[in-house]
Amino acid sequence: MKKALIIGSGFTGCMFAMMLNQKGWDVKIFDKSKLTGGGVRTFYHGGHPYTYGPRHFIGPEENMKAFEFLNKIVPMRHIKKMNVSYQQNEDLFASYPMHIEDVKKFKDSKKIFDELDNLPKETKSKNFEEFWIGRVGKTLYERFNKFYNLKAWQIQSNKEMDFGFEATVKRKPLETKSRYEFPEGYINAYPKPVDGYNKFFDVSLSGCNTILNCTIKSVDLDKRKLITDKGDYEGDLIISTISPDFLFSNCWGELKYVGREFYKIVLPCEHVLPKDVYFIYYPNENEQQTRVTEFKKFTNHKSPNSLITMEVPSLKNKLYPTMMKEQVDLADKYLKALPDNIMSVGRMGTYRYVDIDDIIMQGLDFAKKI
Ligand SMILES: Cc1cc2nc3c(=O)[nH]c(=O)nc-3n(C[C@H](O)[C@H](O)[C@H](O)COP(=O)(O)OP(=O)(O)OC[C@H]3O[C@@H](n4cnc5c(N)ncnc54)[C@H](O)[C@@H]3O)c2cc1C
Secondary structure, eight states: OOEEEEEOOBHHHHHHHHHHHHTTOEEEEEOSSSSSBGGGOOEEETTEEEOSSOOOEEEEGGGHHHHHHHHHHSOEEEOOOEEEEEETTTTEEEEETTBHHHHHTSTTHHHHHHHHHTSOSEEEESSHHHHHHHHHOHHHIIIIIIHHHHHHHTOSOGGGOOSSOOEEEEOOOOBOSOOSSOOSSEEEEEESSTTTTHHHHHHHHTTSEEEOSOOEEEEETTTTEEEEBTEEEEOSEEEEOSOHHHHTTTTTOOOOEEEEEEEEEEESSSOOSOTTEEEEEOOOTTOOOSEEEEHHHHHOOOOSSEEEEEEEEESSSOOEEOOOHHHHHHHHHHHHTOOTTEEEOHHHHHTSOOOHHHHHHHHHHHHHHO
């Protein structure tokens, strides 16, 4: 029987473990935490279910296969969600994507609409700043995107974000109809069970050997061996879901990530945010947080109180790969140097902005090849 070793039991590790196990592999999966699920696991605070960050299922309709796959294991509920952005200068909460009726309420709306009218229909962008100015003009960029992005990525200039923004940018008319996040063409859903995706982790790892509280200290790539604080393990295939620089002991430098501190606060009211508003963006310069989420909206948890979480960007943990060309190139250098039978998958593993739907698609695709 062929042996697979998987580093990390988050959503990606579990998905790939299930695929391998179904094809008859002997699978050992390792995690330094005491529970499986990584960032998508549901925890409880005073009985209120939550995850680290609102991990709803979002994806284009072409990833429907991923939705259907997950829905068979964890029944999903479709959601219709609005996001609002706190506009401090106006003391109002404006819809995001930007809605024309909200922008009309801004004190300087005339200037904003003049700016929008005078924007070229099409322009070229090289970075985040140029991309958004090309889409909505300078003032709306500053109100909704500029400081949010500087905070979110802990950077000095939005020109630093230069991966994925080399594009021909089309002026974007403000939304006039729906205030919902994805009015059409998108799947937007959350698990029905109160414990969120947790059943997925149990189902996917049944039949696998799950080794928790076990830290991988290094990897011997040539021997396909994991060196852990609980001993060494050799396999025919290693699947890593952690940062690729780790596999090479950072020999060409450490990849940059930004993390989050999550503050949990229970408030004495049944609902905190307005109907259909699941979270609020804070795009103002003088506020530390990027986002506040009311979890009940996702989980449907019943209680006279409600849990909100506040996300504050931090460099203390690694969650988001950056969208900087230099960093993506460094990640690709590591990925290209991986020997046969060592794979690096998932969000950290590929250093790409992959979501739950992409991970399932990657896993299903992988299953066809093994
Ligand atoms: C804050 C946040 C919010 C998000 N929201 C959404 C969303 O709403 N919708 C969506 O589709 N996607 C969302 N995503 C993306 C999606 O959740 C992730 O792409 C996905 O969960 C990644 O899963 P993973 O298994 O690759 O990584 P992780 O969940 O990070 O799992 C990696 C695992 O590896 C373990 N590990 C790390 N180092 C070691 C080591 N040395 N030894 C042993 N174990 C180790 C960790 O303990 C962890 O369990 C979000 C991501 C973040 C960061």
